[in-house]
Amino acid sequence: MFGALRAWQTEPMSAIRGARERARIEVTAAIKDEARKQLAAEGAAKLSLRAVARELGMVSSALYRYFPSRDDLLTALIVDAYDAVGEAAERSHRAATGAAGAPGTGLARWVAVACAVRDWALAHPHEYALIYGSPVPGYTAPQDTVGPAARVGMVLIAIVEDAHRDEGLALPPLPDELRPEAERLAADIAPGLAPAVAAPLVAAWAQLFGLVSFEVFGQFNRVVEAREVFFRQAVTELARTVGLLGRRG
Amino acid sequence: MFGALRAWQTEPMSAIRGARERARIEVTAAIKDEARKQLAAEGAAKLSLRAVARELGMVSSALYRYFPSRDDLLTALIVDAYDAVGEAAERSHRAATGAAGAPGTGLARWVAVACAVRDWALAHPHEYALIYGSPVPGYTAPQDTVGPAARVGMVLIAIVEDAHRDEGLALPPLPDELRPEAERLAADIAPGLAPAVAAPLVAAWAQLFGLVSFEVFGQFNRVVEAREVFFRQAVTELARTVGLLGRRG
DNA sequence: TCAAAAGCAAGAGCGGTGCTCTCGTTTTTG
DNA sequence: CAAAAACGAGAGCACCGCTCTTGCTTTTGA
Numbered sequence: 001m002f003g004a005l006r007a008w009q010t011e012p013m014s015a016i017r018g019a020r021e022r023a024r025i026e027v028t029a030a031i032k033d034e035a036r037k038q039l040a041a042e043g044a045a046k047l048s049l050r051a052v053a054r055e056l057g058m059v060s061s062a063l064y065r066y067f068p069s070r071d072d073l074l075t076a077l078i079v080d081a082y083d084a085v086g087e088a089a090e091r092s093h094r095a096a097t098g099a100a101g102a103p104g105t106g107l108a109r110w111v112a113v114a115c116a117v118r119d120w121a122l123a124h125p126h127e128y129a130l131i132y133g134s135p136v137p138g139y140t141a142p143q144d145t146v147g148p149a150a151r152v153g154m155v156l157i158a159i160v161e162d163a164h165r166d167e168g169l170a171l172p173p174l175p176d177e178l179r180p181e182a183e184r185l186a187a188d189i190a191p192g193l194a195p196a197v198a199a200p201l202v203a204a205w206a207q208l209f210g211l212v213s214f215e216v217f218g219q220f221n222r223v224v225e226a227r228e229v230f231f232r233q234a235v236t237e238l239a240r241t242v243g244l245l246g247r248r249g
Numbered sequence: 250m251f252g253a254l255r256a257w258q259t260e261p262m263s264a265i266r267g268a269r270e271r272a273r274i275e276v277t278a279a280i281k282d283e284a285r286k287q288l289a290a291e292g293a294a295k296l297s298l299r300a301v302a303r304e305l306g307m308v309s310s311a312l313y314r315y316f317p318s319r320d321d322l323l324t325a326l327i328v329d330a331y332d333a334v335g336e337a338a339e340r341s342h343r344a345a346t347g348a349a350g351a352p353g354t355g356l357a358r359w360v361a362v363a364c365a366v367r368d369w370a371l372a373h374p375h376e377y378a379l380i381y382g383s384p385v386p387g388y389t390a391p392q393d394t395v396g397p398a399a400r401v402g403m404v405l406i407a408i409v410e411d412a413h414r415d416e417g418l419a420l421p422p423l424p425d426e427l428r429p430e431a432e433r434l435a436a437d438i439a440p441g442l443a444p445a446v447a448a449p450l451v452a453a454w455a456q457l458f459g460l461v462s463f464e465v466f467g468q469f470n471r472v473v474e475a476r477e478v479f480f481r482q483a484v485t486e487l488a489r490t491v492g493l494l495g496r497r498g
Numbered sequence: 499t500c501a502a503a504a505g506c507a508a509g510a511g512c513g514g515t516g517c518t519c520t521c522g523t524t525t526t527t528g
Numbered sequence: 529c530a531a532a533a534a535c536g537a538g539a540g541c542a543c544c545g546c547t548c549t550t551g552c553t554t555t556t557g558a
Contacts, residue, residue: 020505020554044383045294050544061547062507070545134293134382135466146471178482181475189472202473203460203483209468210459211452217384219458222395223438224451226430233427234452241486269525269534299515310518311536319516 028066030056032080035073036127043126044074074130079148081127085120086151092116093155097162106163106244107236113155114208114235121212128216132209153205157190160201160242164193169243171196197243204238211235277315279305281329284322285376292375293323323379324391330376334369335400341365342404346411355412355493356485362404363457363484370461377465381458402454406439409450409491413442418492420445446492453487460484 034052049070053060067073096105096112121128131149163169174182174196186198193201211234214220215227224230283301298319302309316322345354345361370377380398412418423431423445435447442450460483463469464476473479 018555024505048544049546059508060545061509064546065506129383132462132466132468134378149468172486175482177478178475181473181479184474185472199479199482200486202469203479203486206463206468207456207459207483207487210456210462213381213459213462214455217381219381219398219455220451223434224430225433226427229426230430230448230452233424233448234456237421237449237452237490238456241490267526273534297515298517308537309516310538313517314535 024066031063031066031073032076036077036080039077039126039130040124044130047074049073075142075144077127078131078145081124081131082145082148082151084124084127085117085131086148086155088116088120089113089152089155093159106159106167107239109159109162110156110239110242110244111232111235113152113159114238115232117152117208118212118215118231121216125216128212132213133217153189156201156205156208157193160197160244161190161192163244164197167245169194169197170240170245171243172200172241174199201242204242207238208235273315280312280315280322281325285326285329288326288375288379289373293379296323298322324393326376327380327394328397330373330380331394331397331400333373333376334366334380335397335404337365337369338362338401338404342408355408355416356488358408358411359405359488359491359493360481360484362401362408363487364481366401366457367461367464367480370465374465377461381462382466402438402451405450405454405457406442409446409493410439410441412493413446416494418443418446419489419494420492421449421490423448450491453491456487457484 031052034055035047038047038051038055047070049063049067050060052073053063067076092112092115093109096109121132160169171194178199179195182195182199185202186193186195189202190198211231215224215231220227280301283304284296287296287300287304296319298312298316299309301322302312316325341361341364342358345358370381409418420443427448428444431444431448434451435442435444438451439447460480464473464480469476
């Protein structure tokens with residue numbers, strides 16, 4: 001018995017130290033799971049700490065041991081949502097990067113990642129709204145969210161960088177007014193990228209989510225019917241604006 | 250006295266019939282004004298019926314004589330917001346349509362309207378979030394909102410239609426997969442428009458708001474710095490996708 | 499080894515919310 | 529002029545986020 005105790009204490013730091021810490025991790029995960037369930041069911045506005053606690057069989061005040069406020073719980077869900085959509089994008093990117101270097105695959109990867117983002121958004125509309133709709137907690141995003149929030153953008157950058165190296169880009173001319181900003185952007189987000197493509201890339205990033213948001217938020221209701229083919233065509237055209245070569249290129 | 254009463258009763262239907270009706274209109278407007286003030290200050294999530302009533306010196310239950318629920322108040326604000334941004338777009342369209350028929354004005358009008366939408370959004374971020382962020386009341390937009398919600402899109406359609414008539418469009422080829430949807434779209438939203446431009450136009454509509462949303466919602470923080478010139482360049486490129494001819498065209 | 503410290507669940511409670519109902523009062527209507 | 533409708537005020541219900549206090553358990557450190 002004492003031997004077992006000693007064995008626990010000599011476990012590496014990375015492992016869970018005691019029963020308390022283990023329980024804390026499990027309870028924290030259970031809270032987030034239940035909160036995510038309520039978020040998916042009713043939306044962020046209806047998410048209630050008391051309801052989460054009730055469903056977990058604990059008292060509402062106990063929940064504040066794990067999240068100092070409702071906004072902190074929402075922030076945790078925001079980070080998870082960014083990670084989820086980011087991972088969906090990265091997975092589809094890996095899947096579309098089977099054969100590297102083949103001409104035209106840049107466009108295929110771009111469309112694949114865009115469709116992955118759209119699919120995730122349609123499957124998790126409330127979580128999507130949490131991160132790409134109105135920012136509900138506070139006015140500015142907490143620092144914890146900036147890393148996960150960049151993952152989709154990183155994938156898009158990687159696609160364009162790879163295509164630039166492997167197939168070349170059909171670069172649009174860079175207007176003089178935009179040159180300083182484009183150079184700053186390129187140096188900031190992708191040091192190896194040509195300034196002429198950095199600005200269109202950021203714009204395409206925003207426009208991609210414009211297409212997704214309009215569909216998820218119902219702006220396309222009674223307007224666009226064949227949404228899959230409509231979306232694919234739109235993001236294909238978007239790929240052209242960042243220099244990815246299509247069939248017509 | 251009775252004469253005055255009779256005179257009131259013989260007034261035309263369009264006028265206000267009595268003191269009660271007049272008061273109702275005024276109180277309704279006061280409620281909406283105060284609600285809009287709180288919306289602009291704190292956002293839709295913090296809008297409280299009780300606070301509105303308190304500020305207006307009435308009891309919260311009295312407010313329910315004018316709006317049956319909080320969501321109905323929000324819906325009224327949504328309609329007003331759609332009308333406001335729609336009117337901003339229409340006004341800038343009229344201003345940019347001084348000299349009609351001159352070559353290249355289609356592009357100028359497009360950029361002017363896009364900038365007007367962006368300016369309004371940056372000036373009224375919470376109202377913008379109410380209509381182009383997560384749909385907060387219910388899941389589907391009430392029927393009252395569809396008309397006002399279409400105003401900006403109508404302006405964009407008008408610009409392209411006028412340019413099509415006056416200057417011609419540089420139409421991109423229409424892929425076969427998109428043809429049925431494009432024809433349905435064209436017949437639905439703008440009977441005089443070529444199918445090849447209908448789909449890109451709807452996509453550009455969504456992408457325009459993607460650019461605005463990313464800026465308003467803070468997604469461009471620490472990414473895009475020179476936002477005005479960045480936006481103008483992006484919507485100029487967007488104009489090209491709907492066939493409006495630029496200098497390079 | 500054992501007492502101090504820290505973490506934890508539970509409960510009561512505060513001020514706030516949306517919303518309903520009732521009750522006089524006032525205005526409109528027939 | 530009486531019936532009907534609209535209205536403001538108030539009390540009250542259930543819920544919310546959040547705080548504070550009270551005991552209990554685990555962890556810690558001398």
